[in-house]
Amino acid sequence: MVNAALEQRPTRASSIYLLLRDDILGGSLLPGAKLNIRDLSNTYSSGLSPVREALNRLSAEGLVLQEDNRGFKVQPVSVPELIDLTQARCWVNEIGVRESIEKGDTEWEEAVILSCHRLKRIPRFLPDDETVPNPKWAVVHKDFHQSLISACGSNWMIDTCSRLFDAAERYRNLARGAGVSRSDPRDEHQEIMSAAVDRKTDLVIELLNSHFQRTAQLVQTVVVVGEEDAV
Amino acid sequence: MVNAALEQRPTRASSIYLLLRDDILGGSLLPGAKLNIRDLSNTYSSGLSPVREALNRLSAEGLVLQEDNRGFKVQPVSVPELIDLTQARCWVNEIGVRESIEKGDTEWEEAVILSCHRLKRIPRFLPDDETVPNPKWAVVHKDFHQSLISACGSNWMIDTCSRLFDAAERYRNLARGAGVSRSDPRDEHQEIMSAAVDRKTDLVIELLNSHFQRTAQLVQTVVVVGEEDAV
DNA sequence: CCGAGAAAAATGATCGATCATTTTTCACTG
DNA sequence: CAGTGAAAAATGATCGATCATTTTTCTCGG
Numbered sequence: 023m024v025n026a027a028l029e030q031r032p033t034r035a036s037s038i039y040l041l042l043r044d045d046i047l048g049g050s051l052l053p054g055a056k057l058n059i060r061d062l063s064n065t066y067s068s069g070l071s072p073v074r075e076a077l078n079r080l081s082a083e084g085l086v087l088q089e090d091n092r093g094f095k096v097q098p099v100s101v102p103e104l105i106d107l108t109q110a111r112c113w114v115n116e117i118g119v120r121e122s123i124e125k126g127d128t129e130w131e132e133a134v135i136l137s138c139h140r141l142k143r144i145p146r147f148l149p150d151d152e153t154v155p156n157p158k159w160a161v162v163h164k165d166f167h168q169s170l171i172s173a174c175g176s177n178w179m180i181d182t183c184s185r186l187f188d189a190a191e192r193y194r195n196l197a198r199g200a201g202v203s204r205s206d207p208r209d210e211h212q213e214i215m216s217a218a219v220d221r222k223t224d225l226v227i228e229l230l231n232s233h234f235q236r237t238a239q240l241v242q243t244v245v246v247v248g249e250e251d252a253v
Numbered sequence: 254m255v256n257a258a259l260e261q262r263p264t265r266a267s268s269i270y271l272l273l274r275d276d277i278l279g280g281s282l283l284p285g286a287k288l289n290i291r292d293l294s295n296t297y298s299s300g301l302s303p304v305r306e307a308l309n310r311l312s313a314e315g316l317v318l319q320e321d322n323r324g325f326k327v328q329p330v331s332v333p334e335l336i337d338l339t340q341a342r343c344w345v346n347e348i349g350v351r352e353s354i355e356k357g358d359t360e361w362e363e364a365v366i367l368s369c370h371r372l373k374r375i376p377r378f379l380p381d382d383e384t385v386p387n388p389k390w391a392v393v394h395k396d397f398h399q400s401l402i403s404a405c406g407s408n409w410m411i412d413t414c415s416r417l418f419d420a421a422e423r424y425r426n427l428a429r430g431a432g433v434s435r436s437d438p439r440d441e442h443q444e445i446m447s448a449a450v451d452r453k454t455d456l457v458i459e460l461l462n463s464h465f466q467r468t469a470q471l472v473q474t475v476v477v478v479g480e481e482d483a484v
Numbered sequence: 485c486c487g488a489g490a491a492a493a494a495t496g497a498t499c500g501a502t503c504a505t506t507t508t509t510c511a512c513t514g
Numbered sequence: 515c516a517g518t519g520a521a522a523a524a525t526g527a528t529c530g531a532t533c534a535t536t537t538t539t540c541t542c543g544g
Contacts, residue, residue, distance in 0.1 A: 031505090033321045033527060035309070059496070069529040071302060074497085075309045078266070082313035090264045091535055093496055103408075110409035113352075117344045177334075178341035178420070182413050189409070262535090264497060290526070300499040305527085322505055324526055 034068050039076035041066065046085045046096055047188060048157075049195035057086065057094040084189070101242050104193055108238040111186045112231045118171030118179055119230060123223050126173035131219045137166040138215035155198065160191065166211060170218060170230070190237070197241040204240065265299050270307035272297065277316045277327055278419060279388075280426035288317065288325040315420070332473050335424055339469040342417045343462045349402030349410055350461060354454050357404035362450045368397040369446035386429065391422065397442060401449060401461070421468070428472040435471065 042062075045051045063073045077094045080086035087097045122130060141162050148154045164187055171183055197203065210233050217225040273293075276282045294304045308325045311317035318328045353361060372393050379385045395418055402414055428434065441464050448456040 030321050035527080036321055058494095060494095069527095070497090071305070071528055074302070075305060075527095078306045078309040079313040082310040090261050090267055091496065093536095106407045107409050109407045110413065113348045113407070113410065114345065114413070117348070121344075176337045176340045176344070178338050178417065179344065182341065182345070182416075185413075186409065266497080289524095291524095300497095301527090302498055306497090322526065324506095 034066075034072040035075035038062075038066050038068065038072050039079050042076055042080060043085065046080070047192050047195065049192065049199045051096050053096050053099040053196070055096045057096065059093065083185075085192075099193060099196065104238055104241060107186065107189055107193070108234050111183075111190060111234050114179070114182055114186060115167075115171060115230055115234070116227050118174040118183055119218070119226055120223055121174035121176075121179075122171050123218060123221050123226065125175055130169075130173035133169045133172060134166075134215055134218050137162065137169040138211055141166045141211055155195075164191070166215075170214070170226075190234075193241045194237060197243075202240055202243060204237065265297075265303035266306035269293075269297050269299065269303050270310050273307055273311060274316065275388075277311070278423050278426065280423065280430045282327050284327050284330040284427070286327045288327065290324065314416075316423070330424060330427065335469055335472060338417065338420055338424075339465050342414075342421060342465050345410070345413055345417060346398075346402060346461055346465070347458050349405040349414055350449070350457055351454055352405035352407075352410075353402050354449065354452050354457065356406055361400075361404040364400045364403060365397075365446055365449050368393065368400040369442055372397045372442055386426075395419075395422070397446075401445070401457075421465075424472045425468060428474075433471055433474060435468065 042051070042057075051057075057077060059070055059073050059077070062077075063070050066073065077086055077088070081088035081094060085097055086094050088094050126134075141159075144159050144162050145156050146159055148156050164184075167187060168180065168184060171180060174180065210229065214226060214229045214233065217229060273282070273288075282288075288308060290301055290304050290308070293308075294301050297304065308317055308319070312319035312325065316328055317325050319325050357365075372390075375390050375393050376387050377390055379387050395415075398418055399411065399415060402411060405411065441460065445457060445460045445464065448460060
């Protein structure tokens with residue numbers, strides 16, 4: 023018998039990669055924090071190799087900083103980098119959105135509406151503890167933003183936006199960890215969605231840019247914390 | 254005494270990473286080729302770990318494809334992906350150039366002129382063997398293209414362009430390996446440079462886009478070869 | 485007490501052995 | 515002879531020991 027969708031049991035390295043990634047993006051591993059390999063392999067009760075492999079992937083991705091013979095640390099953050107990143111997001115998403123609106127068919131429209139709906143519905147925080155953010159929210163949030171550019175016609179473009187989104191996600195989570203968060207991004211998402219399906223290109227871009235900029239503004243007020251920790 | 258610029262001896266993993274990367278980008282490792290870890294560690298006379306670490310970095314970068322429990326292979330290529338990639342390059346470079354021209358000062362202009370000059374001067378192939386491309390050329394070529402966007406004001410943007418450039422570089426080298434190469438990109442670079450320092454924004458973008466598209470066109474004619482090998 | 489330099493400790497990098505999974509081989513059945 | 519499934523081989527993943535480098539601690543002369 024042929025096993026059509028051969029189940030791929032992930033390797034230890036891959037599992038650890040995902041866990042570490044979550045911890046970095048989620049902000050529980052602070053910028054600049056030393057990533058001691060023996061400690062980590064202890065935490066995940068594995069050998070050294072899988073941890074190293076995971077760290078190598080993360081360093082290629084830019085989430086972890088690697089210095090030969092000096093190991094790994096969580097990539098530091100800074101206000102200039104946040105500004106830099108936000109600028110890049112505005113620019114790249116602008117093209118993605120512009121092209122998507124031009125090329126997007128009904129299916130695209132529906133995907134945007136659907137992901138926006140899900141985002142509106144999903145609770146921002148866990149039902150039992152109002153201070154812990156709902157991890158599913160992050161997924162749905164990203165889905166929405168990615169849906170906007172999904173019809174642009176280039177996967178390289180989509181990957182690029184994804185990468186930028188993740189980097190920004192880390193800043194957002196750091197800010198939240200320091201007690202700063204948006205008033206209600208829900209309405210903004212709604213507005214963006216409406217403008218997108220109405221094909222009001224310039225409006226979408228304007229809304230999206232200020233959406234990005236406003237987040238960056240908020241985050242800036244607290245990133246200093248991360249920098250202090252980044253010894 | 255304080256050692257100001259503490260010389261960092263690269264680890265084996267880092268060296269192997271660079272070598273593998275060159276072989277993939279340079280086209281000596283064909284798309285889809287199996288990357289056997291024992292063989293590689295033999296080739297580089299090292300243990301298994303450094304090779305694995307190098308491969309993990311390359312897989313995070315997208316140059317190598319990793320499947321859990323099935324090892325690594327060189328990332329396959331395809332005509333659709335080349336088109337996709339070229340599109341992304343046109344879009345992203347357009348913004349980079351536009352912003353650079355707007356913000357670039359004299360220093361930027363000089364950097365563009367300088368790198369273009371170097372590109373004009375450096376021999377395309379090795380002096381002793383006219384069929385072997387000069388590895389320095391690739392460096393200088395990339396420098397030129399990166400210089401065009403270097404004043405855009407966002408390192409994330411510059412990194413993105415760099416990533417896209419490298420991906421395209423692999424396609425170029427594969428085409429060359431199959432005997433296809435540009436008539437004379439030298440003149441095109443010259444034209445682009447002139448237009449850039451003259452701040453003829455729209456012209457630069459037009460030239461750059463057709464520069465990218467023309468290369469992609471050529472490459473397409475032979476990429477099929479790579480796909481056949483990618484078994 | 486300060487700082488230079490040696491010794492010790494900690495940590496990172498590498499190795500080869502071993503375990504797990506996948507792929508290939510091959511004998512057998514129908 | 516094709517197809518099945520068990521064994522064998524090949525290959526990938528992981529482990530812990532060991533080696534190399536960096537960081538910390540300690541000692542001592544000034």
